[in-house]
Amino acid sequence: MRVERRSLEERVRLIVERLLEWYRDEPWWRREKAEPLRVMLSILLSNRSNRRVVRRVVAELLERYPRLEDMLGDPDGVRKALQPLGLAALRARAVLGLARLLAETGGVESFLGLPAEEARRRLLTIPGVGEKTADVLLMALWDADVFPVDTHIARIASRLGLVEPGARPEQVRRLLEPLIPRGLRARAHLAMIQLGREVCRPRRPRCSECPLRGLCSFPRGTEAG
Numbered sequence: 001m002r003v004e005r006r007s008l009e010e011r012v013r014l015i016v017e018r019l020l021e022w023y024r025d026e027p028w029w030r031r032e033k034a035e036p037l038r039v040m041l042s043i044l045l046s047n048r049s050n051r052r053v054v055r056r057v058v059a060e061l062l063e064r065y066p067r068l069e070d071m072l073g074d075p076d077g078v079r080k081a082l083q084p085l086g087l088a089a090l091r092a093r094a095v096l097g098l099a100r101l102l103a104e105t106g107g108v109e110s111f112l113g114l115p116a117e118e119a120r121r122r123l124l125t126i127p128g129v130g131e132k133t134a135d136v137l138l139m140a141l142w143d144a145d146v147f148p149v150d151t152h153i154a155r156i157a158s159r160l161g162l163v164e165p166g167a168r169p170e171q172v173r174r175l176l177e178p179l180i181p182r183g184l185r186a187r188a189h190l191a192m193i194q195l196g197r198e199v200c201r202p203r204r205p206r207c208s209e210c211p212l213r214g215l216c217s218f219p220r221g222t223e224a225g
């Protein structure tokens with residue numbers, strides 16, 4: 001069957017099925033849920049970062065400031081600790097924004113006790129935290145059944161022909177989230193991010209190794225399938 005004839009819903013179902021066969025890891029935050037601060041910082045610092053460096057920087061931050069609120073008295077120290085990740089000033093604004101939010105809410109436990117919608121509203125007030133980061137935090141810490149879309153996922157969706165070229169991540173999320181079965185959205189999100197990093201890279205995608213070849217309308221993807 002040619003890819004164009006399949007309904008969007010059927011194509012998304014097949015894509016998710018293949019992706020989850022290819023990427024079987026459980027979401028990493030389930031192993032670390034007992035340490036919500038570690039999860040929060042890791043997500044906040046994950047954009048354009050090397051994961052190993054993020055892990056190291058987060059460990060150092062938590063050792064130095066076991067209560068995130070303690071960072072508020074040492075903004076220069078926070079900036080310095082973030083330097084290995086680059087963009088230290090921007091990242092420090094986000095981390096200090098989270099620390100301030102937790103302090104205002106009465107600490108991490110009180111914050112996690114907020115309803116997801118209220119937590120989302122407050123997370124979006126942190127400098128540098130957009131819809132995608134807020135949704136990943138909700139997915140990890142509130143078990144929200146959402147499908148956050150970053151630039152990797154938007155690019156793959158466009159190459160697959162699911163959305164118009166150049167569609168913005170938020171448009172892609174609105175279209176795809178309801179089509180991905182409940183309970184599979186977190187794993188589908190992580191699988192697509194992994195695909196974007198390893199296979200469907202921004203330049204020179206490795207279509208011949210892609211689990212989605214044959215379902216893809218990108219010229220090389222079609223050739224490879």
Ligand code: SF4
Nearest residue numbers: 200207210216218221
């Ligand atoms: S077949 Fe190629 S373009 Fe299509 S999703 Fe896979 S790597 Fe990306």
